[in-house]
Amino acid sequence: MPYRAWFQCISGCDEKYELNEVVYQCKKCGDLLEVKHDLDRLRRHTPEHWKKLFDERYRRTKWPYGSSVWGKKEFVCPQVENKNVVSLYEGGSNLFWAERLGAELGLENLWIKQCGNAHTGSFKDLGMTVLVSMVKQMISDGKKIPAVACASTGDTSAALASYCAAAGIPAIVFLPKNKVSHAQLIQPIANGALTLSIDTDFDGCMKLVKEICLKNNIYLANSMNSLRIEGQKTVSIEIVQQFDWEVPDVIIVPGGNLGNTAALGKGFLLMKEVGMINKLPRIVCAQAAKANPLYLSYLTGFKEFKPVKAQKTLANAIQIGDPVSYKKAINVLKAFHGIVEQATEDELANASAQADTTGLFSCPHTGVALAVLIKLIKRKEIGPKEQVVVISTAHGLKFSEFKINYHENNLEEVTPRFANLPVEVPAQYEAVKSAIFRKFEQIP
């Protein structure tokens, strides 16, 4: 009996569709879909079998299982044939023991999951490999899909463009004009995608891309397409695997469209259902104060949820006021004893810079998560002995403008407490020596 997974409506209305059907929302009630797995089939193997199998495949070369997403293929998307997998060796990212940063903040056991150490520099690769593989599978089955499109705050478009280029599938990306970093803008351009720079924000791009896709048979790659969540949920499995199948106490993730928060929870719940773990971590979603609809909902005990108009924030990838996956994220936060907290521009920029002084090079979104960590430690909601994992969502090198402007004190609403400007000196021994001695007074 083969492994099986299908789309199912999250509202409980019982609608189901095959994974190779072009469908993003329930046709009956319009709610989001999620991928469900045949649990009985997965439970025919012991938890030990799965752990051993995943460990044997991890970062090896047997196609496509060396990818940490496809190494867990039975839990992710069993229907794609291996020859149609479009993989750039995603996952397997460093789980960084932030010993010095932890000590500064009063934690013994702080870890940063470096999801930005990835092919296109963000965690979006984890989901995009699954979506583009399914598109390739559908094309090879004879379906007509002329192109794949997404709206993006910069990282989804980079991932879509790269995976489509690797597969030879046309890609169209909708970007809000002047709201993504240079590195994020050049990625889809370099990969040959049709790059639309549109005079609106992400929420505006999202409305347009939905309409274009639905009316023109173009495949939609945004995270309302729950295939992406399936790939992204492997981050939870991978973290537990990296801790030799032990579950950490707390995980903090920055949230914008909230697909990643939903994915994180989904991975843990699946492992629990299969018996591979027997506890769940606490999940904390960290939002920018300039784009905080989930935080505002949290303050009402999730009784209401209202979209907001997202304001400009340094954490541009989470500048989203109308997040598509809010229901899924709220379900996860309820099941995981969740917390939502927010960070101001000053807090996120300084937290990111402080982390950098301990050897990291963190993006502004990781800064949001770190700033929230600092708040929760101060409020004693996180204790000194707890094992905490912060999800770093992108590589800091994508955000060099943010870094330079921080150190040059050019960021609005930010007082840089860790600024470290280059010291200009003439090419003379004495000048160089005195510059060094000014900095390190203790050198004899």
Ligand SMILES: *Cc1c(COP(=O)(O)O)cnc(C)c1O
């Ligand atoms: C996409 C993204 C996020 C937010 O993830 P959501 O699933 O939209 O909540 C955070 N950080 C970075 C760097 C991203 O690219």
Ligand SMILES: [Zn+2]
């Ligand atoms: Zn439904």
